[in-house]
Amino acid sequence: MLKVNHLSLTFPGEREGLRAVEDLTFELREQEFVCVLGPSGSGKSTLVRVLAGLLRPTSGSVHFAPLRGEGRPPRVGVVFQQANLMPWRTVVENITLPLELQGVPLEAARQQAAEMVELIGLQGFEDTWPRDLSGGMAQRVALARALVQDPDLLLLDEPFGALDALTRERMGGELLRLWQARQKTVLMVTHSISEALLLSDRVLVLTARPGRLALDLTVNLPRPRDEEMRYTAPFGELARRLRAAIV
Numbered sequence: 001m002l003k004v005n006h007l008s009l010t011f012p013g014e015r016e017g018l019r020a021v022e023d024l025t026f027e028l029r030e031q032e033f034v035c036v037l038g039p040s041g042s043g044k045s046t047l048v049r050v051l052a053g054l055l056r057p058t059s060g061s062v063h064f065a066p067l068r069g070e071g072r073p074p075r076v077g078v079v080f081q082q083a084n085l086m087p088w089r090t091v092v093e094n095i096t097l098p099l100e101l102q103g104v105p106l107e108a109a110r111q112q113a114a115e116m117v118e119l120i121g122l123q124g125f126e127d128t129w130p131r132d133l134s135g136g137m138a139q140r141v142a143l144a145r146a147l148v149q150d151p152d153l154l155l156l157d158e159p160f161g162a163l164d165a166l167t168r169e170r171m172g173g174e175l176l177r178l179w180q181a182r183q184k185t186v187l188m189v190t191h192s193i194s195e196a197l198l199l200s201d202r203v204l205v206l207t208a209r210p211g212r213l214a215l216d217l218t219v220n221l222p223r224p225r226d227e228e229m230r231y232t233a234p235f236g237e238l239a240r241r242l243r244a245a246i247v
């Protein structure tokens, strides 16, 4: 559904500027779950921002496949490490926001948001203010806000990076459930090798700056996957290969 071709991005600066990503070429297939790993500063967030249309590549291109029979541009949903909820809007009002911006009538927007609230398991918290949510709950709302637009591509930039380890594990499981229920194409940045292996069909590893593609690894572990899988030999072997590729 998406082709990235010889993508490079250099941030302007002194002399030749700062090369963040260089010559990235890869494809995402529809409904694929792909994780991106790499050392700090390898351009993972830069890649997400280019795919989200927030940054323009210096060279190379990003092509979305034409959507079947629909004459509209692809929709991309993004979730960052911080939920960035609007503090003056309740949970449900945060989720309806993208629909309101698209001009969806409020009643229809509220109905779609109610479905999302159920999907993310926050029933009873519809009218709660962001300041009263835990970190995990706020990230669930951010996910719901991204999913309510029914995006063709969901981009997740370390969405659980600010959460404690147990909440993070639980959120990973929930994300898998959402992905299976909604059949989205997902590209997710993470620092966790085991999170990447438990969730994804493929893992892309970027080199230290400038980020080039060091490895494109197919994760052939059976699904459904659970935490127990971490202790199996095939999991250990894939983890070892990823670890060796991250330098």
Ligand SMILES: Nc1ncnc2c1ncn2[C@@H]1O[C@H](COP(=O)(O)OP(=O)(O)OP(=O)(O)O)[C@@H](O)[C@H]1O
Residues within 6 Å of the ligand: 011, 012, 018, 019, 020, 038, 039, 040, 041, 042, 043, 044, 045, 046, 047, 209
């Ligand atoms: N707006 C910007 N202007 C100039 N340089 C930038 C800008 N944004 C990012 N960079 C630089 O580009 C490089 C890649 O940054 P990026 O945030 O994409 O890396 P990352 O792999 O996501 O890092 P981390 O794992 O630490 O989040 C870094 O050296 C960063 O300092």
